Amino acid sequence: MSGDVAVLGAGMHPWGKWGRSFVSYGRAAARAALDDAGIGWPEVGSVVGAQTVRGGYPGYVAGATFARALGWQGARVTSVYAACASGAQAINTARAQILAGMADVVLVVGADAAPKGFFAPAGGDRPDDPDWLRFRVLGATNPAYFGLYARRRMALYGDSPDDFALVKVKNAAAGALNAYARYRTPVTAEEVAASAVVADPLRLLDICATSDGAAALVLCGMDFARRRGVADPVRIRAVSTVTPTFPRTVLDLPDIxxxxxxxxEPSPESFRASIARSAYEEAGIGPEDLSLAEVYDLSTALELEWYEDIGLCGPGEGAKLVREGVTALGGRIPVNASGGLASFGEAVPAQAIAQVCELTWQLRGQAGDRQVPGARVGITANQGLFGHGSAVVAVR
Amino acid sequence: MPRTRIPVVAGWFTEDTAEEGFRLLGTRCSGCRSVHFPREDDHCRNPGCPGGELEEVALSKRGTVWSCTDGRYRPPPPYVSDPAVPWVPYTLVAVELAAERMVVLGQAAPGVGVGDLPVGSVVEVVPGVLEEDPAADTVHTTWHWRPVAVEALS
Incomplete structure (x- = not known):
C-alpha cells in the first residue's frame, strides 16, 4: 500500500517518578529509538515533538526542545498539541511529511514530567477556558468524568465494580512483564476493592496515575527502509485523528x-467508535483482523468501553470479554499487552507514541514474556480533551 | 447585612429569583433552535445552521439523571476550598434535559449522595452556594441539582 510508512526504530524511557526534566526523558527515548533504527541523529531530516501544556516554555515547543537537547543539526521541526492524542498527531505529522517527500527520516518524540495527584489546568484567572471553568465551578477532576461513565455503564449494562477490577488485574499482570512500566507488581481483585474510593464507583486502583515517561519512534518511507536492508519493517498503515460530529451527546472532558x-439527529456512532472506524477504513481492515490492541485505559471501566468502540464486541458486552479472559495475554485478542495506563500511569504527550512502540515490538516478535504469538496487525486508540482522539493501525 | 452574593460565572443562571423561579440560562439560536449551555454568545455550533441570532433562554427546571459520581478528594485550584478544613465530599450529577436534548453537569445539593440519584430519576435545579468568603463578606453562588420527591410529581 502506497500510504504505508515504516517504523525503523522504537524507544522509551521507563515510566515512573524520576524527578528530572521531561527533556531528559525525551532525549533518552530518542537516543534509544535512533539506536534501535540504526540511524545516526545527523541523518534525521525532521523532528516532531508531541507537546504538553506546562504553562509555557518548553512544554509548548517540544520539537525544538528535543532537537536542541540532541544537538542542533538543522532538521525541520514541528510541535503538535492534541491533549492525550498529541503523540498520535505527531506520528501523523511525521507520516504526512514522509509521504509528501518533505523528509526521508523523521524522529517523533513525546515526554512528560507529570505533577503528583490530579491534573489541574494552567494557572491564572481564565474564565474563557473550559478546562479552567470545570475546576472553578464544579471541581470536576478527570476521575470525576471517569466515574460518571462507569456509573452509566453499571446502569445501562449491569457492569459491576468487580468487572472493573478484573481490568486492573489483567493489566497489572501484563505490566509486571514490561521493563518500561512504572507498576510491575501483580494486583488482585481484593486489592482493588480495598483501595480508596476516588470518584464513586471508581477506586484508586481503577484510575491511572500520572507519570514521568517518554517514547520515541523513527519513521521513514518504505523505499528508504528497503535501501537500509529492512525488507519487512513494521508499517504504519493508518492514523485516524477525526473530530466529533455535531451534536456530540456524550459529556466529554472538559465540558459542562x-x-x-x-x-x-445525533449520529448513532459514538465519537470514540468513529475514531477506530476511520482507522479501519483507511487501513482496509476490520476488528476481526486484529492480533492485539492498545487502548487508553484512563480508568478500568473506560477500557471496557473501548472494547465496544473498536469493534471487539457489541455495546454493553465489554465486561463479558474481560470476564472470559478474551482480552488477557493468551486470550483471543489481547488488549493492553503492554500493561496499559494501569501499569504505566499517564505521561500525556508520550502515551500515544508508547502505544505504537508496544505494537512495534509485538509485531516484530520482540515483546518477550508478553509476546502475542504470531502478531501481524494491531490498533491503538486514545482520546483526549477538547475533541481530540486518535487510532493507529500497524501491520507487518 | 447579608453577604454580597456573586454568581461564580455571570449570566449562567438567574439571580435574585425565588427558588421556584431559579433556572440555568443558556442561549438558543433563532436559526436552527439549537440550545447552548454554557451559553454561546458568539456563534451557533451547529455546522448546518442557516444562521441566526443567539438569544438567552432559560433551560428546563427538571431533568433526569444521566449519571453521577462524587469527589472524595479535594480538587486542585481553581476550585476554592480551605485546606485547613477537612474535605467534605460532594456529588456531581449529569442531568439529561428532554426539551433541550442535552446533558448538563452540576453539583448536587449538599447532603445528596450518589445513592439518592439513580440513573433516570428526576432532579430539579435550585440555587446553591459554591463557597463563602467571610473576609471579603461575599458568597459565590452556583446551581445545584436536587432530587424531586416522587410524591411531588404530578
Whole structure:
C-alpha cells in the first residue's frame, strides 16, 4: 500500500517518578529509538515533538526542545498539541511529511514530567477556558468524568465494580512483564476493592496515575527502509485523528454541557467508535483482523468501553470479554499487552507514541514474556480533551 | 447585612429569583433552535445552521439523571476550598434535559449522595452556594441539582 510508512526504530524511557526534566526523558527515548533504527541523529531530516501544556516554555515547543537537547543539526521541526492524542498527531505529522517527500527520516518524540495527584489546568484567572471553568465551578477532576461513565455503564449494562477490577488485574499482570512500566507488581481483585474510593464507583486502583515517561519512534518511507536492508519493517498503515460530529451527546472532558440534539439527529456512532472506524477504513481492515490492541485505559471501566468502540464486541458486552479472559495475554485478542495506563500511569504527550512502540515490538516478535504469538496487525486508540482522539493501525 | 452574593460565572443562571423561579440560562439560536449551555454568545455550533441570532433562554427546571459520581478528594485550584478544613465530599450529577436534548453537569445539593440519584430519576435545579468568603463578606453562588420527591410529581 502506497500510504504505508515504516517504523525503523522504537524507544522509551521507563515510566515512573524520576524527578528530572521531561527533556531528559525525551532525549533518552530518542537516543534509544535512533539506536534501535540504526540511524545516526545527523541523518534525521525532521523532528516532531508531541507537546504538553506546562504553562509555557518548553512544554509548548517540544520539537525544538528535543532537537536542541540532541544537538542542533538543522532538521525541520514541528510541535503538535492534541491533549492525550498529541503523540498520535505527531506520528501523523511525521507520516504526512514522509509521504509528501518533505523528509526521508523523521524522529517523533513525546515526554512528560507529570505533577503528583490530579491534573489541574494552567494557572491564572481564565474564565474563557473550559478546562479552567470545570475546576472553578464544579471541581470536576478527570476521575470525576471517569466515574460518571462507569456509573452509566453499571446502569445501562449491569457492569459491576468487580468487572472493573478484573481490568486492573489483567493489566497489572501484563505490566509486571514490561521493563518500561512504572507498576510491575501483580494486583488482585481484593486489592482493588480495598483501595480508596476516588470518584464513586471508581477506586484508586481503577484510575491511572500520572507519570514521568517518554517514547520515541523513527519513521521513514518504505523505499528508504528497503535501501537500509529492512525488507519487512513494521508499517504504519493508518492514523485516524477525526473530530466529533455535531451534536456530540456524550459529556466529554472538559465540558459542562453536551451539544443540544434539538436541531440535528445525533449520529448513532459514538465519537470514540468513529475514531477506530476511520482507522479501519483507511487501513482496509476490520476488528476481526486484529492480533492485539492498545487502548487508553484512563480508568478500568473506560477500557471496557473501548472494547465496544473498536469493534471487539457489541455495546454493553465489554465486561463479558474481560470476564472470559478474551482480552488477557493468551486470550483471543489481547488488549493492553503492554500493561496499559494501569501499569504505566499517564505521561500525556508520550502515551500515544508508547502505544505504537508496544505494537512495534509485538509485531516484530520482540515483546518477550508478553509476546502475542504470531502478531501481524494491531490498533491503538486514545482520546483526549477538547475533541481530540486518535487510532493507529500497524501491520507487518 | 447579608453577604454580597456573586454568581461564580455571570449570566449562567438567574439571580435574585425565588427558588421556584431559579433556572440555568443558556442561549438558543433563532436559526436552527439549537440550545447552548454554557451559553454561546458568539456563534451557533451547529455546522448546518442557516444562521441566526443567539438569544438567552432559560433551560428546563427538571431533568433526569444521566449519571453521577462524587469527589472524595479535594480538587486542585481553581476550585476554592480551605485546606485547613477537612474535605467534605460532594456529588456531581449529569442531568439529561428532554426539551433541550442535552446533558448538563452540576453539583448536587449538599447532603445528596450518589445513592439518592439513580440513573433516570428526576432532579430539579435550585440555587446553591459554591463557597463563602467571610473576609471579603461575599458568597459565590452556583446551581445545584436536587432530587424531586416522587410524591411531588404530578
Amino acid at each position: 454541557g453536551t451539544d443540544s440534539a434539538v436541531a440535528v
